[in-house]
Amino acid sequence: MPERVICHDCKHVLYEGSELKPPDEIIQSYSGKCPKCGRKLSLLPLGVEVKPVSKR
Numbered sequence: 001m002p003e004r005v006i007c008h009d010c011k012h013v014l015y016e017g018s019e020l021k022p023p024d025e026i027i028q029s030y031s032g033k034c035p036k037c038g039r040k041l042s043l044l045p046l047g048v049e050v051k052p053v054s055k056r
Contacts, residue, residue: 012036 005015005026012034015026027041034041 007034007037007039007041009039010034010037014041 002018003015003020004013005021005023006013014030014034015021023043027043030041032041033039
């Protein structure tokens with residue numbers, strides 16, 4: 001199942017792919033901040049939205 005991780009503030013896609021990656025790995029790859037808006041990324045979910053990803 002594909003995974004998509006999106007910034008809570010600006011909706012920038014931080015990760016999208018079929019390989020499931022742990023959230024801390026994704027956060028570390030961006031040095032803890034969203035590259036688009038600069039918001040601090042956190043492991044604590046503010047709200048988790050799960051929905052199917054359409055195939056392109």
